[in-house]
Structure formats: C-alpha cells, structure tokens
Amino acid sequence: MAQIGTVDRILDTAEVLFAQKGFAETSLRAITSKAGVNLAAVNYHFGSKEALIQAVFERFLNPFCARLDGLLAELESKPDSVTIERLLATLSQSAVAVQRGDPQRVAIFFRLSGLAYSQAQGHLRRFFREHYGEVFSRFLHQLAVAVPDVPPMEVFWRVHFALGATIFTLSGMDPLRAICRSDFGVTLSPQQVNDRLLSFLAGGIRAALPAS
C-alpha cells in the first residue's frame, strides 16, 4: 500500500464530500478530520477553501480536457466520418477513461460539474470559461459540422440542452437507478443508462426545428 501525501489525501476526501453535500455544506473540518490530516493543512497547502475547490476541479478537468482535445484533433483529420453519435461517444469515453473506468468516480465527476454549473455566481464560472472555454468551442464547432442542416445557433442551444440532461442525470445516477429498480424491477448498469442517454441526446439534436 503506497503512502499518499497530505495534499492528495485532502483532494481525495474533498472531492467525495463536495460531491455528496455541496461546497458550502462541506466544512474544512469535515474534510480534514475524515482525511486524517490537521485542519490547518488546507490553508497551508492551498491557501483557502476557494482555492481548494478550484484545485479539486483542476485535478480531473485538466486530464479530461487534454484527452478530449486529442480525440477531437483526431476526428478533425477525417471530417467525413464525424457524426453526432461519435462526438458524444468521444465525450463520454474521455470522462470514463480519465476516471480509470471507475463508475463511482465518473459519477463524482458529473456531480461536481453539475454543482459547479448550478453555482451560477462568480468565481467558478469565470474559472471555467478561462480554462476550458477553448476545448468547449472546439467541440461545438465539430458538432456544427456533423449536423450541417441545423444552424450553428440552434446547435449552441441544443448542446446546452444536452449538457443539462447529461449532468443532471449522471449527477443523480444512483438514486435514479434505485427508483428504476423499485418501479420496474430492472437494474440498469451505468453503461446502460449512458447508452440510453446518448440516443436521447442524438434524437434531440437532430430533431425538427421549431416553426418560428
């Protein structure tokens, strides 16, 4: 068993607790006591709670965006085969791969993204737009290529609709699967939920435009 340092122990614990209860509802004392480190360690290593939150995001968003960026570059080299399904699958695969295929960690990934998004105000939104805006618009552009008969502005909106469905669903994955099991007697794997989500999204993006 490899000994992990204080910084990573804090990040590992903060990640889980933030995903479970939100940022404001998670105290530094809860994090440090569960992580088995001293309370002052957070301010020593990160400077402040706000900086810790950003560090948590950076740790999984940086590799995610790097991988996504690489896969998008690969797709751009052969523009003919770019479909919605392939683009969405690329996104999904990036998330899963970065979390080493662990569904539990993928859930945390999306749960945190959802929290960050609903935390509409101030510093986190700026942080996202500055660090990850480029990859996002690259994805947006690829998607516009994949559906040439849908105007770019409509693609923009539909991507946000899709983003909402994704984050919303995957951030509440476990409770939803429990309801599904109790109401229909069927236990779906996260992968199966993901497949259903992707076909829903593809159908939505390709839908007929509203009669304006």
Next chain:
Amino acid sequence: MAQIGTVDRILDTAEVLFAQKGFAETSLRAITSKAGVNLAAVNYHFGSKEALIQAVFERFLNPFCARLDGLLAELESKPDSVTIERLLATLSQSAVAVQRGDPQRVAIFFRLSGLAYSQAQGHLRRFFREHYGEVFSRFLHQLAVAVPDVPPMEVFWRVHFALGATIFTLSGMDPLRAICRSDFGVTLSPQQVNDRLLSFLAGGIRAALPAS
C-alpha cells in the same frame, strides 16, 4: 399600494435570494434585512430556516401541481389527442400561468427546482416525493400512452433526461441568452428559448432506442 404582511414579504425575498445564491449561501440576516423585517420574524413565523425553505417551495409548487393535475385530467378524458408536444406544452403552460406570465418569476421557479434537485441529500427529496410524487407519476403515465412504441421504462428515463435539460437550461436562462447574444448577435426571448427546448425534448423522447 396594498400593504403585504410580514410572512409574504419574507417569502418574496427569500425566493429571490435563494434562487440567486442557493440555500446555504443565503443567510437569514440577508433575507430579513432586505425584506425590511426583524431577524426573529423568520423563526417566529416559520420555526426554522429549513421550514422556510419548504414554505417557499410549497407556495409555488402547490398551485402549479393543482393546475397541472387539472389539465392532465382534462387530457385523460380524450386519450386520442394526447401527444408529446401537447403534454410538454401543458407542463410549460402550467408553470407560466402559475407565475402570472412573468418570465422573471418563471425563471425563479425553475432555478429553485434545479437547486432542490441538485441538493440531492435528505429532507428536500423526501419532501418532494411525498407531496408531489402522485402528480408526477400521473404525468409519466400519460406520456407512456402518448408514445406507445417506447416501453414504459424507457419513457421513465427519457423523462428524467428531459427534466434535466429543462431545469438546467431554464435555471441558467439569462446567462445563456447573454452568451447567445454575444456569440451570434441574436437576442432570443424566453419564449423562443422555450420553443427550441420543447422541440429538442420531443425529438429526444421519440428517438430510436439504443441497440442493446
């Protein structure tokens, strides 16, 4: 100018502040000082902050569900004409009507719903399931009738996907419209965003099932 009582002044103010910054981030002092009432008034009239939060939800969810329930009953009497589009429009109209057509208040409505949902833990989730679970499953059943070729369990999942897209989008309506204006030079009205959302959802719900 009609004088409104202390209770409603608190509810009006809390509603806005909760929607803007979340529950934990909004202090009772912020609410009471902005509402122009004494700090102790919250605990006097509601008992606790948690009870205030529930009261805020009840005030707009009760009339919303009542109206939705009535419209659903109306639809059940003529099962032939029930389509996805009509059902979604019913939902949308209920929300708009209850908020007296004020887009600002409709935004608050969805923003609060989104917050409640992302606040996955404990008391709010129970509260929702107990109070509004019946109307929800009634809606679900109607939707299953409207798309007979999609199995009920698939409808269940797709409704949650749609719920996510809706809450997510409408809760961040204003910032998204600002981005759309700056990126495409087009200013959409909330109604126009709603139309686009509805066709996206209809397309998603009707999409081809994943090859399992």
Next chain:
DNA sequence: AAGCCCCCGAAACAAACGTTTGAAACGTAT
C-alpha cells in the same frame, strides 16, 4: 379600563465557520 393574545423589535446566545498563529517535529545538507 383591564386582561388577553398576537406580533414586533433589539439584544444576546451558543455553535460553527474559515483562517491565523507559534512552536514542535521532520528530513536533509552542510
């Protein structure tokens, strides 16, 4: 007018929060 009940207001309460402090413990290079 006296009593009663409901509501308001200023102040205080204990608890929890993020953050800071200064000294002890550590490993490492001189």
Next chain:
DNA sequence: ATACGTTTCAAACGTTTGTTTCGGGGGCTT
C-alpha cells in the same frame, strides 16, 4: 552534530451563522 527549510500540530482568533430571550406595544373582547 549543527543548521535550515518544510511540514505538522494544537490552540486560539474574529466572524458569521441559526436560534432564543424578553420587554413592549396594538387590537381585540369582557
């Protein structure tokens, strides 16, 4: 062994939080 920079620790700091207390009206009924 000594000295040095880094990390850990217990303790305390000053705020802010939700909640409670208690005295003082305002509008009733008797």
